[in-house]
Amino acid sequence: MTYIAKPKFHHPGLKKNELGYTHRDYEGKISTLCAGCGHDSITASIIEACYELSIEPHRVAKISGIGCSSKTPDYFLGNSHGFNSVHGRMPSVLTGANLANRDLIYLGVSGDGDSASIGFGQFAHSIRRGVNMTYIVENNGVYGLTKGQFSATADRGSKSKKGVTNTDNAIDLVAIALQLGATFVARSFSGDKTQLVPLIAAAIRHKGASFIDVISPCIAFNNHAGSTKSFDYVREHNDAVNRLDVLVGRDPIAVDYAPGTVQMVEQHDGSKIALRKIDADYDPHDRLGAQTFLARHAAKGQIVTGLLYVDPDAEDLHEHLNTVEAPLNTLEADTLCPGSAALDKFNASLR
């Protein structure tokens, strides 16, 4: 309920990060989503990841489309600019924002309706362009704000709360993102913060198009028996390939998980991802392998989670366009305008 002001005071002994910010500095307004909504857990994970990375909150631009998920940027990073744009159009707005100022961190928050239906095209094209962003889909398989219609990520055969069976095939955004050339692809579950927080942190540090599909049960319309996006279903069918830590020159994010083999991945910005592999055969640098792995597990009804693919040396759209280092929004007439002498020459060439 956003009309209730959130108290600003906090315990003086609250832990501070490298920049001296407390956890509270990364929070936003009070959520207006249903109590227990998976999206609120994702919000908490975003706050945690930004705190852990010691990001200056105002250097993040939060951009979303329309829907329950797209409302969430109001609930984290209250000192950041947010843009709740048009249904399905977050990717284009984010692309434009990114072109204007390459120095900010871009967080795109979307839902399955927003990204797999009306915005499927924009989702695809922002990824194939390699926009430097963290694109999070809060995926609940249902249209929550309009009360329970199937979305395009709902599995065939799953049942709606009203008892209707979905007969359309599901779109797996992770599989599509891999195919489109995303350079960081992951899936997680809103209820698994230990997996999700480092994934978000690693995605933010990744330079290029990072995509995270987060299964996020809708407690109002998609948490019943027969749903394949409910808490119980996802917990039972979750098959994690790895767990990770993100190391940015300080204490690693605590990961409370069974150790397996550990593989270090150094990203472009020098940060390191420590991958604790659960599936010993899994290679996160093999796009084709990831696609096959995903398809094989999907056939068995398993939801693969973890970091599925990363290209640590990825390039982004600015590199493709060879733009100047200075953000384009800082350039003024002295550098942008060719001036009257050049215009006189131009005129002369047209006679």
Added chain:
Amino acid sequence: MSDKKPLSSVNDFVVRFANVNGSGSASANEMFARAILRHGVPVSPRNIFPSNIQGLPTWYEVRVTEDGHLGARGGVDMMVAMNPQTWDKDVAGIEPGGYLFYDSTKPMPSTKFRDDITVIGVPLTAITNSTYTDPRQRQLFKNIIYLGALSALLDMDPKLIEQLIGEQYKGKEKLLSSNVHALHLGRDWALQNLKCPLGLRIKKSDKVGDRIFIEGNSAAALGAVYGGATVCAWYPITPSSSVAEAFTAHCKKFRHDPETGKAKYAIVQGEDELASIGIVIGASWNGARAFTATSGPGISLMTEFIGLSYFAEIPAVIMNIQRAGPSTGMPTRTQQCDIIACAYASHGDTKHVLLFPEDPAEAFEFAAAAFDLAERLQTTIFLMLDLDIGMNHRLCRPLKWDDAKQYDRGKVMTAEMLDEGRDFGRYLDVDGDGIPYRTYPGTHPTKGSYFTRGTSRDRYARYSEEGSVYADNMQRLMRKFETAQDMVPRPLQANAERQTKYGVIYFGSTSPAMDEAIGLLETRGHQLDRLRIRAFPFHSSVASFLAEHDFVYVVEQNRDSQLRQLIVNENGIDPVRLVPIVHYDGTPITARFIAKAIGNHQDHLKVTPLRKAVS
């Protein structure tokens, strides 16, 4: 041979080339137009082309006009008939006494000609085939050969054409000399075999002055470069694609860092018009100057974002190169048919700023100004061009730029201002002009951030569905639109020599035809005051002009008299006093059409009204 005396005219006639799309004729025809310009004689060329790449008919019309009438004239004095597909229609379209130039390699039955025109046969194919063996060369040089023959027939100075060829193929000696050779092949054949020159001829003059010859789309794109646009997102659509292409070319020339070679711009070809305007909105929200170029169907697609730009107050510049609608309409034909669609684009109550340049020089100026206006007013600014201006070379005054000019970045609150304790309300009207302050993302660690949304919100950008809060915001947006009235280019008025009760309103590409029509009407004794509207919202002088005249003709190139509707709607004027003069067949409006339509109406008005007669 002819029933009618052959037309005779110096520096005042229309030549039309009928070609097949994709045959390489365009560059030869353009060279013909440029060559006449080099004689100091103004020309006004027009491409008439299909929405197709190869094989369909295409025409190129050159109006030679010592008096400088740059509108389309109508009628054809000389037809260069190079397309058998359209032969009958082309021959039929020649003015009585006119000339038909054709390839006489293959004999044609006499029924294919007319008695009242002069027929000039040149065996172009025979000349070409005896000189060249390569099929592509044959096709291209055939065009240059007819150019050579025409130069003899019209008494043009071949040196001037050679000079043009020299400029075009500078550094490509082989191409240069072979083109000059082809030119003389045609010229020599004509001089030896035909009576040269004809009644139609070019005589050197000095009427071009320092004017330049440029397409409106290229000029608008250069305006975007000068106006400081750094982000361009677009989706290909005729007739606007050449805006983005020209912007790319201009940026390559003017916008690379000389040391690093890096680009001070970003151009993205979007996946569609939705993404293009989305990118523009995102970039503008983040403080860059951004634009897109599109045409009618693209405007329809962008409409939702345009509403967001209006309501969330985000700058955007949209160049709309209008073509004939609705739906796919006639993609390669001109119209001014998106006035209402743009003025009121989007669901809900919206109004948008429109700029109406008359030619490339104004397209350049208005394009640059659009970015200042967009950032000052924090809303969408439409640059309303059309195919006639955008895709044709037009003679216009040289482009001008004042080096002292700084960009007006509008009301942007900086970190310093926030630290001084200035009250920041994103939608707070601090100056009474309806324009609030904005902050760029990333400005300050703790102050000035806000949540941009298309939903209703209060003055401090907090979500609200309170009726009074919503209405307060909508009224401020109206205030802002009223502020815009005095910022946009004002209408230009030109009064008749004698005082008159009649006026005419026109805009955009109608301009040259209107200027010429005024002269035609004056010779018929009709005096009209003129008002050229250059922007929406309308300046108060529009209402004054309407008040000062009994009848005002509104001349425009669409069926529904859209500007007239807008004037009636925005000024609460009795529609009876605004007489629609509409031309909408996709061809450019002509002076002859305007003079006839207005003249007829004026003649009717001169009949004494019945009421007066019986009283």
